[in-house]
Amino acid sequence: MANNKALGTGGRKSDKDLKIRVKTAKGRTVASTKWLQRQLNDPYVARARAEGYRSRAAFKIKEIDEKHKFFRKGMRVVDLGAAPGGWSQVAAAAVGSTVEKPLVVGIDYLDMDPIPGVILLKKDFTEEDAPAMLIEAMGGQGADVVMSDMAWPTTGHRATDHLRIVHLIEIAADFAIQVLRPGGSFVAKVFQGGTEHELLHMLKRHFNTTFHVKPPSSRKDSAEAYLVAKGFKGRTEGEDGQADE
Template sequence: MAKDVKGGRPTGSLPTGRRATVRVKTARGRTVSSQRWLQRQLNDPYVAEAKKRGYRSRAAFKLLQIDDQFRFLKPGMRIVDLGAAPGGWTQVAVERAKPGRAGGIVIGLDITPVEPVPGATVLAKDFYDDDAPAVLMELLAGPADVVLSDMAASATGDTQTDHLRIMGLAEAAHDFARQVLKPGGTFVAKVLRGGTERALLDRLKKDFAKVRHVKPEASRSDSAEMYVVGIGFRG
């Protein structure tokens, strides 16, 4: 399978090959919205590519593309994935940190049980717990190089409510990252456009040498989601 190359580094972060469009037939008990969702899933090249490569979700390609741009996931790093379920981002972190071979450590954390990810430690734990930072740093045997968060609250259908809920998770993830990151570390979190993300950016700029907004190609164009990347934690 061919891989795209960026700066001499194989990325493999784009789907390959063409697929015929799949049309979903109406079925008893299936709503119009569920039919549209199913048709989108069946025709999404990232869904097909994730299945082909063994990733647990198409979201894995978002992290691959963000890292291809900023190159913060490296062999030997200590990486924490907050809200890890179903495990796609944890899988990517393992691929790039190379635990075992390069000595990297990858820990996924989620209140929802996650199937084991080879090469990673996955904890069924709430990162809001008071002891979560200490537990993580003990398992990492030191501070983290990278803290990742692709967390999203269940959608309510109200745009402003959904925006505030996801921003609340991003802000909490930032607070957690400040407790476990090493100086020079990197923080990545999902946000939604909607007005309040400016406050988070201002906070990040105080803690990181470089802060960027990015919308990876794998993020659907009709989605308001973006990611903030903070590089060079000041400690």
């Protein structure tokens, strides 16, 4: 009989053997079973629980900021598509937002539990009155960072999904141009297919630097990436912030 040493394992199970395996169950689809197994074996999910973040997505904005440094103490931040709140948690800690002086405003049509130092609005950002509600929540003051993790539920049709996410980025970028202070930053989720040339061209006119980044916590098999625009140049008088100005 071959021993463990001869097999080169030394009696230690491989990482593959150590993975939690989830069996299919009545009422659970194969896709949901695979998703559950991936979640249970995801180190970022475990870290999020251990560090008190509401989702693994918190590490995405945290890693992007660690490298590109757009958060600073005292800044005002708007979080579009905030649920379940991981990005707002990271932003609140980074800028020193408190219950007494909230510097972060988040918006989403989904319910969210309160976050200390964050003003949360239950509202669909695509609705016409949403920008005004955000500006009112900020006390009429400008923002230093506008970040968006918004995404529509996918249809499975790549071209349609791409157009839908580009639409979200466009309205988020338009809002950012309306409310950002000079020097501010804009961060938004994009998907495979990149950012439309017209939108990217518009952002390059309004920001000193624009680039795409895929943080380590973004799954390798995911088509998502993040668009970062830094150094907002400010708006000129009469500018409406539209991409076709």
